[in-house]
Amino acid sequence: MDISNLNRSTDLRHLAVIMDGNGRWARKRGLKRLAGHQQGAEAVIRMVDECPRYGIRFLTLFAFSSENWGRPEQEVRTLMDLLMAFLSSQRQKMLENGVRLKVIGDRSRLSADVQQALEDVEVATAERDRLVLTLALSYGGRNEIVRAVREIAGEVAAGSLPPEKIDGALIESHLDTHGLPAPDLLVRTSGEMRISNFLLWQLAYSELYFTETLWPDFDANELGRAVDEYCSRQRRFGLTEEQLLDAKDSMQKERHN
Numbered sequence: 001m002d003i004s005n006l007n008r009s010t011d012l013r014h015l016a017v018i019m020d021g022n023g024r025w026a027r028k029r030g031l032k033r034l035a036g037h038q039q040g041a042e043a044v045i046r047m048v049d050e051c052p053r054y055g056i057r058f059l060t061l062f063a064f065s066s067e068n069w070g071r072p073e074q075e076v077r078t079l080m081d082l083l084m085a086f087l088s089s090q091r092q093k094m095l096e097n098g099v100r101l102k103v104i105g106d107r108s109r110l111s112a113d114v115q116q117a118l119e120d121v122e123v124a125t126a127e128r129d130r131l132v133l134t135l136a137l138s139y140g141g142r143n144e145i146v147r148a149v150r151e152i153a154g155e156v157a158a159g160s161l162p163p164e165k166i167d168g169a170l171i172e173s174h175l176d177t178h179g180l181p182a183p184d185l186l187v188r189t190s191g192e193m194r195i196s197n198f199l200l201w202q203l204a205y206s207e208l209y210f211t212e213t214l215w216p217d218f219d220a221n222e223l224g225r226a227v228d229e230y231c232s233r234q235r236r237f238g239l240t241e242e243q244l245l246d247a248k249d250s251m252q253k254e255r256h257n
């Protein structure tokens with residue numbers, strides 16, 4: 001990637017990533033899956049450093065899905081240990097670099113230790129605003145919607161919410177991601193072309209980018225390629241190209257007036 005492209009401004013504010021391929025990365029090298037997850041954690045650290053260069057303000061990473069609880073106990077333990085290590089090794093750096101940690105997912109399934117460590121870093125970094133790093137942990141898009149619907153139904157049943165007040169904005173306010181803009185770009189590594197229950201509501205109009213690169217190999221150059229691809233897309237949100245050009249025109253005119 002051309003160095004002159006660094007620090008340029010794009011309208012890519014929110015990048016979401018399905019970090020996949022750690023196991024295959026390890027297998028290709030004759031290593032245990034643990035080694036792949038360790039390198040995957042290094043790739044996370046790289047992304048947190050790189051994203052602000054592109055003007056990305058929100059980075060949301062799928063780290064552990066509601067379905068991943070079904071993996072062998074040993075692997076689940078390894079992933080949780082790596083998460084704890086990540087939190088303690090990155091805490092100070094996050095504070096220094098203006099990174100705020102946020103967590104989405106069903107926290108109640110995480111162990112008390114993990115919940116405590118997450119909350120500690122969330123509280124400590126709550127005022128940071130250069131980059132919001134959201135970790136999706138014990139996260140499933142369907143589960144998130146189920147929890148939101150339960151809350152909304154509870155308010156309707158209690159008589160505090162008339163059903164006609166339920167709209168998209170209200171539903172969003174009950175999702176774990178409330179307060180975050182929808183992702184502009186979703187990247188999935190390792191060649192799989194599926195969403196795997198990630199951000200089902202929020203991805204409605206995100207651009208999708210799939211790469212064969214395995215997550216532990218995802219680096220600054222790979223991010224640059226994804227950003228370039230994003231910049232070459234035209235997001236139409238259901239409108240015609242002419243409407244978009246007209247809107248751009250009048251925005252420019254307004255700026256000149």
Ligand code: IPE
Binds near residue numbers: 019064068
């Ligand atoms: C992604 O890598 C990490 C998690 C899902 C936690 P995988 O562990 O899914 O790696 P593959 O898909 O087996 O290669």
Ligand code: IPE
Binds near residue numbers: 019021062065192
């Ligand atoms: C998706 O990866 C979940 C995470 C990256 C945390 P998986 O490896 O679990 O997804 P599937 O099973 O291939 O769909």
Ligand code: MG
Binds near residue numbers: 020021022
């Ligand atoms: Mg996988």
